[in-house]
Amino acid sequence: MNQNIIFIGLIEEGSRRNLLRFTKEFFEIAGYNIIFRSMNNLIVYSNNKRTIILCDYVVEDLNVEESSCYNFDIVVYSSFTNNYLDTVIKLFKESKVCVYNLDAEGMIPLLASLENVIAINYGFNNKACLTISSYNIDEHIVANLCLQRDIVPFYGERIEPFEFALEINSCDEIIIYPVLAATILNIILGNSILNKKPYNIIRLNY
Secondary structure (H helix, E strand, C coil): CCCCEEEEEEEECCCCCHHHHHHHHHHHHCCCEEEEECCCCEEEEECCCCEEEEEEEEHHHCCHHHHCCCCCCEEEEECCCCCCHHHHHHHHHCCCEEEEECCCCCHHHHHCCCCCCEEEEEECCCCCCEEEEEEEECCCEEEEEEECCCECCCCCCCECCEEEEEEECCCCHHHHHHHHHHHHHHHHHCCCHHHCCCCCCEEECC
């Protein structure tokens, strides 16, 4: 899946934009620089080898008709309620890779309609591709994450299962899902900070 320009759609619920926040932080850690930013939801990143065009949407602002007009390489859906599945599935169908929350109800039956789309999931579910083996919340969150299956990234070699730790400067449990979503995106892109040995602990701000 090697290409020099990647189009990524981030779809999240509510106005807190936590998925965008953590995605941007991972890009910064991985050495990407912002070369363009629009007034609303478009950011273009580059690391002198490749370009990533990142679009962030609040799912409540999209509709089914509009969603069929987008054609992303990767769509990442950070969900809690799954009240907008018809819109999200439309976006998934036009993508190469879709990322979704395995813990969210109602998603699995709709995924059966996808053709030629790689579906990758995250969540507390022990069947998720990326899951949390343990976590602790005190003054901040410390989580041990586990990639449970091989992934062929857009760049670099096949990534085998491994475990790593994240520290998040927050004690708000609600951010764990967007952290998982941003983390699996970082792994899918390849050649990221998480794919390099040794697997030092990654610290995220909030």
